[in-house]
Amino acid sequence: LIGCGGAGEQEEEEEAIKLLYGDQNPEGGWAVEEAAKPWLAAIEEVTEGAVEIEPYWAQTLAAGPDLWEAVEAGTADFAWCFHGYWAGMTPLADVVSLPFMPFESAEQAAAILWTIYEEYPNLAGDFDGDNKILLMWCSSPYILITTTAEPVKTLEDMSGLKIRATGGPPTTQTQLLGAIPQTVGMPGTYEALQKGEIDGMFVPWEALYSFKQYEQAKSWTILPAHAVYFTQAMNWDTWNSLPSEVQDQFMTVGGEDGSRFWGRNMFDTSQAACRDAILADAELAAEIQEYVLPQEELDRWVEIAGQPIWDDWVAEMEGEGFDEAQDILDRVLELIDEVPATKTLPSPLE
Numbered sequence: 001l002i003g004c005g006g007a008g009e010q011e012e013e014e015e016a017i018k019l020l021y022g023d024q025n026p027e028g029g030w031a032v033e034e035a036a037k038p039w040l041a042a043i044e045e046v047t048e049g050a051v052e053i054e055p056y057w058a059q060t061l062a063a064g065p066d067l068w069e070a071v072e073a074g075t076a077d078f079a080w081c082f083h084g085y086w087a088g089m090t091p092l093a094d095v096v097s098l099p100f101m102p103f104e105s106a107e108q109a110a111a112i113l114w115t116i117y118e119e120y121p122n123l124a125g126d127f128d129g130d131n132k133i134l135l136m137w138c139s140s141p142y143i144l145i146t147t148t149a150e151p152v153k154t155l156e157d158m159s160g161l162k163i164r165a166t167g168g169p170p171t172t173q174t175q176l177l178g179a180i181p182q183t184v185g186m187p188g189t190y191e192a193l194q195k196g197e198i199d200g201m202f203v204p205w206e207a208l209y210s211f212k213q214y215e216q217a218k219s220w221t222i223l224p225a226h227a228v229y230f231t232q233a234m235n236w237d238t239w240n241s242l243p244s245e246v247q248d249q250f251m252t253v254g255g256e257d258g259s260r261f262w263g264r265n266m267f268d269t270s271q272a273a274c275r276d277a278i279l280a281d282a283e284l285a286a287e288i289q290e291y292v293l294p295q296e297e298l299d300r301w302v303e304i305a306g307q308p309i310w311d312d313w314v315a316e317m318e319g320e321g322f323d324e325a326q327d328i329l330d331r332v333l334e335l336i337d338e339v340p341a342t343k344t345l346p347s348p349l350e
Contacts (some may be wrong), residue, residue: 029210087167146200
């Protein structure tokens with residue numbers, strides 16, 4: 001007897017394209033569970049089984065600071081990339097990391113970053129020369145946590161503290177506030193706090209929850225210090241090897257909509273949820289000291305480490321031949337007034 005599935009009776013299924021994905025964040029943490037996993041699932045859904053993704057969490061494919069180069073080298077086909085690790089690599093995009101930028105939400109900031117990426121060729125070129133950018137997004141404002149007996153309440157309290165800060169404008173901000181900037185990858189911050197190698201750090205709520213720095217740093221100063229930015233980047237050879245229809249499907253969950261998704265899911269939704277989750281432990285909550293920086297004191301911080309950094313950034317960029325720097329800054333401020341803080345996203349992102 002001739003069995004089912006013989007030659008000529010059943011078309012052989014095409015083998016799925018397998019892609020390796022790298023991410024520094026831990027499985028079980030906010031960024032992975034609320035943003036990365038749903039986004040990777042959306043990719044597999046819109047490509048209708050043509051793509052299968054093999055994720056590597058918690059730096060198991062490459063360390064966070066090495067992910068950009070890992071993508072460029074093809075170690076990862078695509079990856080979560082944090083650009084605060086690579087000061088000076090994408091200097092025009094640093095406009096979104098200028099201190100005290102008045103974004104309404106991380107989702108809005110992500111849409112604005114994608115807009116200026118599309119509008120300014122020199123800004124885009126800093127990224128595109130190495131890797132294909134699928135989307136880019138920004139954080140919500142970082143707060144300050146310290147191991148000091150009480151939260152930082154004044155500029156004077158910052159003097160001499162060793163504070164972990166990311167590269168670019170946040171480092172300059174930390175210096176002007178009187179602290180000593182320290183470079184530590186996010187996964188290493190818990191141990192650095194524990195060992196006293198740093199006295200504190202600027203941090204978003206999702207990382208505070210995911211990496212549990214709250215167990216070591218229990219004095220929190222709530223202020224809108226600065227935002228930082230990220231990309232989902234793909235190896236160019238990988239991208240060029242994909243069928244055109246698969247490329248198009250990827251970008252239905254990339255571009256502005258994908259950028260908004262990551263800003264919303266990694267940051268906007270995490271602020272209240274992560275804070276509440278941390279403070280749900282009554283014993284821990286009793287040890288945490290939260291201090292909201294009053295507007296009068298915040299104005300002092302802005303005067304010293306806000307507008308001066310904006311002005312210096314424009315001057316530095318123009319000195320490097322980027323005559324459009326002031327226009328980029330003005331465009332960001334214009335877009336803050338024009339771009340909605342949130343919007344309905346297409347399925348399967350919504």
